[in-house]
Amino acid sequence: MxxxxxxxxxxxxxxxxxxxxxxxxxxxxxxxxxxxxxxxxxxxxxxxxxxxxxxxxxxxxxxxxxxxxxxxxxxxxxxxxxxxxxxxxxxxxxxxxxxxxxxxxxxxxxxxxxxxxxxxxxxxxxxxxxxxxxxxxxxxxxxxxxxxxxxxxxxxxxxxxxxxxxxxxxxxxxxxxxxxxxxxxxxxxxxxxxxxxxMPAQTGDSLEFIFRKMFPEARKEAVHQFIGVFLDLQQKSMNSEITTKALDLRGLLAAMKIVRTGLTPWQAVRMGVVNKTFDVFEKQIVEDVVSTRIPRSWSREDVFQ
Ligand SMILES: Nc1ncnc2c1ncn2[C@@H]1O[C@H](COP(=O)(O)OP(=O)(O)O)[C@@H](O)[C@H]1O
Ligand SMILES: [Mg+2]
The missing domain is CATH 3.40.50.300 (P-loop containing nucleotide triphosphate hydrolases)
Incomplete structure (x- = not known):
């Protein structure tokens, strides 16, 4: 079937x-x-x-x-x-x-x-x-x-x-x-x-698999950075530096989707991940992680062919 x-x-x-x-x-x-x-x-x-x-x-x-x-x-x-x-x-x-x-x-x-x-x-x-x-x-x-x-x-x-x-x-x-x-x-x-x-924690490989399946047309390098955002945040929450609020894979995948629609990656990741926490200190940490991975200058074309 x-x-x-x-x-x-x-x-x-x-x-x-x-x-x-x-x-x-x-x-x-x-x-x-x-x-x-x-x-x-x-x-x-x-x-x-x-x-x-x-x-x-x-x-x-x-x-x-x-x-x-x-x-x-x-x-x-x-x-x-x-x-x-x-x-x-x-x-x-x-x-x-x-x-x-x-x-x-x-x-x-x-x-x-x-x-x-x-x-x-x-x-x-x-x-x-x-x-x-x-x-x-x-x-x-x-x-x-x-x-x-x-x-x-x-x-x-x-x-x-x-x-x-x-x-x-x-x-x-x-x-x-x-x-x-x-x-x-x-x-x-x-x-x-x-x-x-x-249920095993996500790894680079398991995330790669999910991203590939969902966004086969996305650029490899960009996907690598999106996955990096998740893994960095996962590490920080395991170290209790942040809560799990921003560790939101659904939000990150949703961000990929709205980039495909035309929003800039930076804006999209704010909506999907950064804004999930309402604590100003935590938000700063999350924002720093995102900044090192997703340049503000990126546009849709940097993520999708
Ligand atoms: N093995 C997987 N296969 C497909 N999607 C997954 C997988 N693991 C996580 N996801 C993605 O992660 C998001 C969060 O999954 P969810 O089932 O809500 O996690 P949990 O209930 O464990 O917190 C989902 O929206 C889905 O897109
Ligand atoms: Mg759940």
Whole structure:
């Protein structure tokens, strides 16, 4: 199937690709959830990571993608849902995430008390892929309501209502940022319910690959400098000289796009990277990194042929 060509192009094991196609065949998506089946904004690049993740999904396992910012955790999660043809249910976890939002809450309809289904409930019913984004940011007691959902029981117990079984195609993919200062740990009981993929930090090579794929027409030398901006900032945040705010690969790639439209590289990188931090001192450091890589005199033609 053409949609999955990006897997074969990277040399992903054909058996896994065939199994993914069989999975799509076996589990049709219900009408109500069809709008949640979305092509990802960009393909995920990384054969080994794709193979590990696909194998886990095929075996019915839930996945935890753990690693530094901008390692493609969300891109991978979205790609997986698409590879298996499933609707996406995204939950961004924060300290106030509660069971009501996840499982459901009581509401009044007329004179009756009814369950307003939470996002995990809907995901379970529709056989969705639930993306539990930054799951480590939630309070432990809030996520403990998911224990039976995430382990072999594959159920949701809604107090005062029935217990429901997960649709056989339902999977959960957690993401968790760590690797820089201030990581909030995930508790052991929860981690034990996932297979964990350690997402490697970007390297010159992995970035080169992403930039080449996205901007095949860009000049090699300019791409080298854009990649350098990211690697320099990555180094500075690893050394705790700056936070991860400006370490924004999506922003840097967006900057490349607007350069292609005609904006000067310097302006574009300001919008995509420098302006992501609102601390004047940090901003100065980021600006210095950018200045050594992206000359103010550059125009579109210095980046694109
Ligand atoms: N392996 C990869 N393949 C494709 N794009 C990637 C990859 N790694 C990072 N990216 C790019 O980096 C950006 C940030 O990725 P994201 O998934 O949001 O990172 P994370 O969730 O790990 O912070 C994406 O917009 C994507 O363009
Ligand atoms: Mg993320």
């Amino acid at each position: 053409e949609e999955l060509n990006f897997l074969s192009e990277q040399g992903v094991d054909q058996r896994l690709v065939r199994s993914a196609l069989a999975f799509r065949e076996r589990y049709q998506v219900k009408e109500e959830a069809a709008s949640r089946v979305r092509a990802p904004l960009m393909p995920f690049y990384g054969r080994d990571l794709l193979e590990m993740a696909m194998a886990a999904v095929l075996e019915g396992e839930n996945l935890l993608l753990a690693g530094p910012k901008a390692t493609g955790k969300n891109v991978l999660a979205e790609n997986l849902a698409y590879i298996f043809g499933r609707p996406i249910y995204n939950v961004s976890f924060h300290v106030n995430t509660g069971s009501g939002e996840l499982i459901g809450t009581d509401t009044f309809e007329g004179n009756e008390v009814k369950l307003r289904k939470g996002i995990i409930y809907n995901c379970a019913e529709m056989g969705g892929f639930g993306i539990l984004d930054e799951i480590n940011m939630a309070r432990n007691d809030a996520v403990s309501v998911l224990h039976a959902t995430l382990d072999y029981r594959r159920t949701i117990d809604v107090p005062g209502y029935d217990r429901i079984d997960l649709h056989p195609a339902a999977r959960f993919i957690g993401t968790m940022n760590y690797g820089y200062a201030g990581t909030k740990e995930l508790n052991e009981a929860l981690v034990s319910r996932f297979l964990v993929i350690d």
